[in-house]
Amino acid sequence: MGSIWENMVVDAQDPARLARWWAAALGYQIVHESADEVEIRRSRDTLPALIFVPVLDDKTTKNRLHLDLRPDDREAEVERLVGMGARHVDVGQPAQVRWTVLADPEGNEFCVLDALS
Structure with a gap:
């Protein structure tokens, strides 16, 4: 059995800001937002997603x-x-x-x- 591409995780110093930037760039929407991650997709039911998570390092x-x-x-x-x-x-x-x-x-x-x- 093969795999499907579910999402790509992006480390970010400001996940909410970067997720909003990519959502605007790609015409995506935020489908989930918490302190630990922000997920964007073309539509709620469409994969793959981009998930932005917090990191401290540059x-x-x-x-x-x-x-x-x-x-x-x-x-x-x-x-x-x-x-x-x-x-x-x-x-x-x-x-x-x-x-x-x-x-x-x-x-x-x-x-x-x-x-x-």
């Missing part, structure tokens, strides 16, 4: 796992996300790539890909 190195987003218009989406508080980051990507590397407000890297053609 993020210090490049993520070993990251999300790739594929919008209809990469440039417009990058502009929208940067306007929400994301920032451009260099993780050693080549100069000519078909994606943009950004970091969320707590420094977690993610990529915004070109639209499918």
Whole structure:
């Protein structure tokens, strides 16, 4: 028997703030919130979820796992996300790539890909 992807857990210094940022970025909703975690999903019954949990330490190195987003218009989406508080980051990507590397407000890297053609 195989497994299904239930959720991804994200360590955060401010789980509620970061969960709200990602919910706005992805068009997700908060489906559970407590002092120990905040869970967001596309809809209450849709997996996978992102679960944000509190940690005290700062993020210090490049993520070993990251999300790739594929919008209809990469440039417009990058502009929208940067306007929400994301920032451009260099993780050693080549100069000519078909994606943009950004970091969320707590420094977690993610990529915004070109639209499918």
